[in-house]
Amino acid sequence: MALLSPSRRLRRTPFSDGVEAAGVKAYTVYNHMLLPTVFESVEADYHHLKRAVQVWDVSCERQVELRGPDAGRLMQMMTPRDLRRMQIGQCFYVPIVDETGGMLNDPVAVKLAEDHWWISIADSDLLYWVNATAHGWRLDVLVDEPDVSPLAVQGPKAEELMARVFGDEVRDIRFFRYKKLAFQGRDLVVARSGYSKQGGFEIYVDGTDIGMPLWDALFAAGDDLDVHAGCPNLIERIESGLLSYGNDMTDDNTPHECGLGRFCDTHSAIGCVGRDALLRVAKEGPIQQVRAIEIEGDPVAGCDRWWPVFAGGKKVGRISSATWSPDFKTNVAIGMVKMTHWDAGTIVEVQTPDGMRRATVQEKFWN
């Protein structure tokens, strides 16, 4: 691995002191902010995540805040998902598309009030898109990045740990719902969500000042639960089919290509700027799509660029994320494959850094 030069431009977070004290070994950069990637090792972190509970500094999921009478209209302009029945207290995973139907981000929208939303973003400056749209369409809405930093608590023991800090009310929070719960006198949005399939919560920490007190409280309460500092885990997220914007999809891809068609209500999402462009793909389907792919042989190298996928000497797709899975004892991968070769069981070849490998398109992801 290469070294990362520090600078203010790669922003620290309210939890960076805790992350460093916990022995972070590597980072990535996400929304101009430091995102830890390794504590003990990717594999040790993975095993621990699946059996205990971890606290993740995911401050880099920055919020784009919409406030004002046109907030709901602006939110619907961004996405082909129909938001009309979305309730206050709900979180929606929303593909965000431009006027050509290309994906700009795949955030979680949090509806705080009819006129107040947070968009908890993946790695692109969605603030610029939202703000320019609000301005260009002369909408009555304020758009800003507030001082709100998500802290995730993930793993099978997450609920127990959260209940000790926030009370038993957390147990009643349903998936992709939130409650406002008090910590040191401040009401925080606590959602049952997170970038793993091991269960857990995301706390939208409202104010840098309360960051380290909450971090410390979680560790103090979880000693017997074996709570560790952790981070989104490469192995677990591929096993679980959790896509990563910039890795598995870009603004070249429609939501349908990313397998996110179920989050698109292209006919009823009136106002979505990408609606016209998506109507045909919504009706006829895409010509390539994300698939789980198993790559045979020894553990593959790190996937730092797209690996071409071939069949019969022709390029039929690309791998965008890949790693060895200790639990499934195979190489698990995420790829985009043309419709001619996307059926489960199709044998393809992947050009990895150490040569061609046989691979099989899977019916579904592993977790």
Added chain:
Amino acid sequence: MALLSPSRRLRRTPFSDGVEAAGVKAYTVYNHMLLPTVFESVEADYHHLKRAVQVWDVSCERQVELRGPDAGRLMQMMTPRDLRRMQIGQCFYVPIVDETGGMLNDPVAVKLAEDHWWISIADSDLLYWVNATAHGWRLDVLVDEPDVSPLAVQGPKAEELMARVFGDEVRDIRFFRYKKLAFQGRDLVVARSGYSKQGGFEIYVDGTDIGMPLWDALFAAGDDLDVHAGCPNLIERIESGLLSYGNDMTDDNTPHECGLGRFCDTHSAIGCVGRDALLRVAKEGPIQQVRAIEIEGDPVAGCDRWWPVFAGGKKVGRISSATWSPDFKTNVAIGMVKMTHWDAGTIVEVQTPDGMRRATVQEKFWN
């Protein structure tokens, strides 16, 4: 320094193979792309840059391309700099502002034709702002990120090296002008510009396929000139007062606060979306501004967060970039200081990681 986890999301460049073969030691991430920061050492790279010639992979200066009848109008909407007298063949440094006058980027605009522009961007997704503005205002323009990757040739021997590869025509290119010069049958934009004050050029490499051939040609031609792989150098850029978006300024700052008032023609830049917001600051001046600051004592630690600046116990500013300068034998820094304390010679105190340091506001930067 921490380690950087590789992933496809942190994009490689057309020159990455050359950068790796040259022994890159560290990176930063810039516009979702790898930007080298160290080859031999920051100090050795610095001395070499000032005496010889370096080839820099600055592909991360991505281009936002505007094409169409409204390209010029859209370009003027972005910036308070009056573009009316800008000629084809010129490059303009243009502060880009939002409707509140806050800086969104500080790129170089390249005018290729009346209806064809490139914006060579600093570290933010300006594509999103430009595209949403074009869409919101229903402008007749296409906005895209083309496969164009700048390669910089910097240092006192840059002109000689460039002349050997592109011919003596490069010697006639004036500062912030460009010519289209052929390399292997392809016409490339070659501008006299770059992120150092040691002189040099930026080649807008149009097409990934031609990247490594050009890289190799430059090294083959420059052996006796002691050509090295290099990168923007922290010490040299601070000595030269070259600001870094995200370090020295953010969208909280107006161009005037950044000392970029000379690039603002707020009265005549009709159409600039931030014009109204900037009229008052253009007339009365800002209340804080970027300054060169000398920090006393031993070499300071890396500046990975804003260091508060105090005077008489009150906070009067912040340092955003700082390092030891071997040539000037002092710590050189860039900060933002309130008008009460921005006069040259003012003594202030800087809170560095190893304690309070005496510091002095300078009349100007060092190079």
